[in-house]
């Protein structure tokens with residue numbers, strides 16, 4: 001186990017030297033670099049380059065803004081039972097400004113933020129967790145008397161790269177769910193003049209943040225991303241297409257309720273509302289808490305937290321399809337459809353009977369059918 | 377003693393020779409309506425629709441589970457495979473239909489899909505009224521589809537297009553960056569996410585479950601009342617119309633193609 005804070009990273013020293021001082025062996029370091037290459041999906045031949053780049057970096061300035069959020073992302077990213085080298089990298093790079101980890105408070109730290117931004121203008125990495133409330137002039141999140149929007153715009157202007165971590169910074173998360181009283185939006189809705197990498201999820205997986213930073217530190221640019229701004233190395237595939245329960249899905253073996261035999265056997269969670277088929281995320285591979293488990297692994301259906309507006313579009317979390325409102329109460333679409341189809345069939349039966357009745361009358365009137373025909 | 381037996385009048389449901397049915401007498405013209413590609417398309421699509429509905433119901437809500445080891449089964453896999461094959465075929469029929477919108481006859485071309493003139497819309501009202509009041513003798517006469525039926529079929533094409541778009545949008549997700557994904561992923565954004573695309577795909581399944589029985593019923597009903605052979609027109613391509621009746625959508629010369637009693641038949645002699 002590495003002790004994160006035993007040896008501080010002196011400003012001039014390269015990362016390689018710092019890790020050595022902390023007791024990280026060369027072998028462990030190379031293992032970490034190999035892992036990162038695998039996570040990022042870059043060729044094995046790149047491992048020496050990644051290692052070289054990482055061990056040579058001087059302490060990069062990372063400013064971490066926490067806006068309208070619950071701190072869960074910081075917990076997910078920084079807290080694990082046993083810190084890995086990745087955590088150390090995150091730990092050491094993110095010291096300049098972070099509400100949760102800072103010892104100081106008040107005007108002093110706000111001044112520290114200004115100083116860090118001025119000293120590293122155009123060079124620091126800006127990490128943002130939390131959404132930006134815009135309603136009523138943005139009064140719902142004020143830090144040091146300034147709105148979240150002002151703070152974000154100012155910090156983004158001088159940043160070399162912007163990384164939005166978590167569903168709040170992605171699109172606004174639960175604050176932005178209907179009816180969105182605070183007018184919460186994501187970072188990409190505010191910062192439009194530079195690429196913003198979105199590490200989606202509620203909370204996201206720490207490894208994705210680490211790997212994205214490693215990519216940035218090694219190659220000098222953010223990893224390739226999809227239309228949502230999510231790095232493709234992590235969000236390039238659906239959960240459903242990497243899921244260990246997929247064999248049960250294809251075989252037609254489904255959990256119907258949470259305590260049935262099928263649930264104990266670990267069958268597919270499709271019927272209890274799994275949103276894996278609509279969700280792009282690396283959860284089945286990376287997992288949480290030093291690869292201990294993840295929601296579907298623990299028997300809970302995926303709720304789709306890496307997708308935009310998932311609170312609105314993925315709910316009900318335990319149902320296959322969104323409910324249909326406008327019928328007084330939310331109804332299942334199948335109940336409405338079956339009702340209408342049954343109504344149509346009943347209508348056909350009534351109409352057909354009436355048609356035959358009238359047609360016989362008509363044909364009797366024209367003499368086509370004899371009046372007494374039915375008496376024979 | 378046996379009294380001389382009167383020939384019994386047939387019951388209304390009994391089969392009778394044509395000469396005994398007064399309504400079937402007269403001069404008829406056989407008109408050709410539906411080209412062979414259109415008819416083939418109709419039946420291929422009908423079979424595909426049944427396959428799509430059957431497999432789609434399972435995919436949307438797997439109504440039973442298999443037992444034993446997962447490695448021994450591939451039920452959902454097979455359902456999805458059939459669904460995708462049927463979908464591919466129905467898309468091909470759609471391509472034929474779109475082509476035929478431009479080269480077909482006047483009953484098949486694209487302007488026929490949109491009976492929007494005021495007269496046509498009044499005919500829609502007249503059709504609804506005659507269905508509701510059981511007064512088929514008051515309904516306007518059409519050789520092809522009446523405007524109400526045509527709007528229903530146009531709605532089917534629209535529903536089919538929505539099914540194809542949302543279907544491909546969902547299908548593309550398993551291979552992000554692939555051709556289907558690139559061509560159709562915009563649909564998901566347009567409807568506000570994958571789950572909404574899924575919901576739409578599901579809702580329009582119910583549209584077909586309602587449309588198909590109504591379609592079959594009204595076709596059979598009109599055959600029963602008008603005796604024009606409208607049901608067989610989707611097999612043979614044409615139907616009979618009484619040569620002396622006037623139609624809203626048909627002006628051509630009324631060459632008599634069929635006549636009963638036929639010329640030279642004893643009943644026809646003066």
Ligand code: SF4
Nearest residue numbers: 240243268269274276
């Ligand atoms: S548990 Fe969810 S993600 Fe996994 S196979 Fe089933 S539906 Fe797909």
